[in-house]
Amino acid sequence: MKNLSFIVCSYLLYMSHAIGAPLIWWVSDYTLANESALIVGDDFGSIAKVKLESETGLKDIEIIQQNNQQLSVRLPATISYHSHALRLYQPDLKTFERVWLNAPKIDWLQGDMGVKTSTGQGWLQLSGKNVDTLNLQDAFLINKTGKSYSLSLKESDPWHAVFNLPKQIPVGSYQLKFGQKVTQPTIPPLEVFIVNQPTDFQQRVLNIKDFHQSEDSIDHTIAFKTALADLATHGGGTLYLPAGHYRLSNSLFIPKNTQILGDGNLATHLIWSKIDKQESIALINLEDNTRLQGFSMYHDDAAFGINSPSDRVINNVHIEDIVIRMSAYRGHPTSEMLTKIYDQILKRFSNKLDTIRLQANNITLKNNDIYGTGRSFAFIDSHGINIQNNKFYNGRRGWYSFSGCSEIIFRNNTITGADLMASGGGINTLGNKVSSRNLYFANNTLGMFNGWDREAFTSDGGGASYFGHVQSHKENQLLLATNLRSKGLRLTPYEGAVLFVVDGKGVGQYAKVISMSENLVHLDRKLDVALDNSSKIIICPLQENYIIVNNTISDAAIGIQLYGTGLNHVVYGNTSIRTGGINLLGLWYGGYQSAWYTLVAHNALYGSANTRKFNPTRTDLHTSNITVEARPRSTDELNLVYGIVIRNNQLYQNNGVSIIGSQNARKNMDAIFVDPLDN
Secondary structure (H helix, E strand, O other), rough: EEEEEOOOOOOOOOOOOOOOOOOEEEEOOOOOOEEEEEOOOOOOOOOOOOEEEOOEEEOOOOOEEEOOOOOEEOOOOOOOEEEEEEEEEEEOOOOOOEEEEEEEEEEEEEEEEEOOEEEEOOOEEEEEHHHHHOOOOHEEOOOOOEEEEEEEEEEEOOOEEEOOOOOOOOOOOEEEOOOOOOOOOOOOEEEEEEEEEOOHHHEEEHHHHOOOOOOOOEEEEHHHHHHHHHHHHHOOEEEEEEEEEEEEEEEEEEEOEEEEEOOOOOOOEEOOOOOOOOOEEEEEOOOOOOOEEEEEEEEEEOOOOEEEHHHHHHEEEEEEEEEEEOOOOOOOOOOOHHHHHHHHHHHHHHOOEEEEEOEEEEEEOOOOOOEEOOOEEEEEOOOEEEEEOOEEEOOOOOOOEEEEEEEEEOOOEEEEOOOOOOOOOEEEEEOOOOOEEEEEOOOEEEEEEOOOEEEEEEEEEEOOEEEEEEEEOOOOEEEEEEOHHHHHOOOOOOOOOOOEEEEEEEEEOOEEEEEEEEOEEOOOOOOOOHHHHHHEEEEEEEEEEEEEEEEEEEEEOOOEEEOOEEEEEEEEEEEEEEEOOOEEEEEOOOOOOOEEEEEEEEEEEEEOOOOOOOOOOOHHHHHOOOEEEEEEOOOOOOEEEEEEEEOOOEEEEOOOOEEOOOOOOOOOOEEEEEEOOOO
């Protein structure tokens, strides 16, 4: 059965600039036959008719909903999936503005060497919306001299496309272009860099057995340290670990340009006893251009597994075919011993025991199996992350975390709560991060989260710098009505934060912040509609372009949650079993944060969620709903939730859709389109 409930919906009145050509700020791509599209912008009130451009001529399109800031239309049942041009006609039925549906939008480009970067024998992935409406079969790189190199399409869907590069393509700067289709707007060329591998690990290869010749000692620590020091002296290389067991009593520090290579995780085993935590809290510490492959790691203490320096960002880390088994609770501990171990972990590490903890650019994790005492992994201030085909297990009070990260491919992984106190995780701006953006989270399996908030996937990160009026606006500069420092508000660093226009003139617009001073804000672009003193704005951390598609999630209080700031997200094709469903929230969270411009479509929600024991009064968590909610303070009027489309979801066992506003605030959400014919 399907249940559609609207709870205290708010209605908005707007100020607008002079009537003219409509301005388009967001379109709810992607839209299939007989589905509805929401177009958000300004000056839609005078639109008299909408027509679809087709090969056979113009066809009238049904207008479902219309006001000055939004227009909803339904596509014909017979239409095919590709880019479509709509004409929005003025009352004279001659003047019109063209709007594109299903036009390709590339959020970012990532390669095997990081953001926009690949090797001559590597790959490139486009991530965004309607990617497969591009002419992907005619993709090519062109250099500055005009020479072009064709790319081989490996796979594609509406959200991504992967290309193999031609072998032996020269190092250099290129533009990625596509053969132009008549039925879509022109796509600007994308910048690509082809580089050499950062190091050749085969230039110097050492065998660990050549450094451990004493049959009387089973401790290989000195042998490892000696061999690694030799590699460091010679600029790097490979330390080969033949099949066998290697016992260690201290941390390993892998120098730059160095690979540790075993014979496979079932053959080569590294086993640590107690380590000197004055030297390092991690078993293996990485530097630039390092690679771990083909071995297992075991330890019974509470140290980190694989770590990078905390005082800087390193580059080029590759971890493949590694098994980690770490638990501080092995053996036959008494209840008193368990309590003591647990208390020590909380006191020393604040429970952030990370089996893998990295702060790096260009990270690859592939075909690994990771289990530890606490969090399975934590990535901080990292960019260009590629994580595929791994198994992750969260330990006691453990979760997974991307914090202040961008350009992330996370696909075909399994994340499991391996403890009754384990939770899920997600992406965030915790720790005063300014932004997290560009996440492709696809085809993963997540489940069995019974601890903490039990969130399988969530965004997080509180804090904001401003909510209030604009005093004046010129080009890309705003003068705020309130001096930030006088209010004790956060000023710097704030490059990369987002500004939302949440009420008054120009509502629905957003831009990124370049800099902020006492009461002056510099934006990355000029807004289409100039603001005035009726305009209210939010400035807060940015969380943008999360593509969450085709995942299977089970046994969690929340399946997918966008908590606080959200902009241009897609939640599509996911299956939720025994979870609290899908939540989109705009709220006061150390400052106002908006949930804007998100598509929730073609998801399937089965069964009901177990309640959260720490808050047994939240009865809504028993059902697996799609929930859109605005949580303002009692008297504030602003659009916390704006531009949301919910359609064609399969809702079973009395699960439904809930739109929850505030009884005390006159306005807190708008431009929300729920198609009851589809859900």
